[in-house]
Amino acid sequence: MVDFPSANGKMHLWQSVETVKGATTTLKQLAQKHDIYIATNAADSNEQDIQQAFERVNLAQYISGYFCFANTGLHKTSADFYQHIIKRLNVEASSITMVGDTFAKDVLPALESGISAVWYNPKHLPQRALNKPLTKNQSFTVINQLEALLP
Numbered sequence: 001m002v003d004f005p006s007a008n009g010k011m012h013l014w015q016s017v018e019t020v021k022g023a024t025t026t027l028k029q030l031a032q033k034h035d036i037y038i039a040t041n042a043a044d045s046n047e048q049d050i051q052q053a054f055e056r057v058n059l060a061q062y063i064s065g066y067f068c069f070a071n072t073g074l075h076k077t078s079a080d081f082y083q084h085i086i087k088r089l090n091v092e093a094s095s096i097t098m099v100g101d102t103f104a105k106d107v108l109p110a111l112e113s114g115i116s117a118v119w120y121n122p123k124h125l126p127q128r129a130l131n132k133p134l135t136k137n138q139s140f141t142v143i144n145q146l147e148a149l150l151p
Contacts, residue, residue, distance in 0.1 A: 010045045012052035022146035031062040039067045046070040082113035094137035
């Protein structure tokens, strides 16, 4: 979803909501073989609010669930947020990959938690150094378009 800095409040109530370029095609194909969850920093929204925003752009059909402050009690900028998701889904950290567009708020906490990460970097920002080495089960990739996630 496109985050409009000038829009306030719950996304599903915004006048306009849009998908990121390539999101529909990518999610449609990935959802055929993978469970897809949304992890968001939307502090003022609950799961239902977030789902309604995704419904407005016809993406909710590809999403298995939503994680936010309202249902975790944790902020996405913390590795504990991702540890909570691992426990809640009852899966190994190595089976999860987080795709995010903010290096410091998405990628670093995900990697710190032990899961793999993909930095969606359509603006071609300079790549920053990782805080620590990856474990043998982790990977880190940078992509500039969502379709790069497809096989």
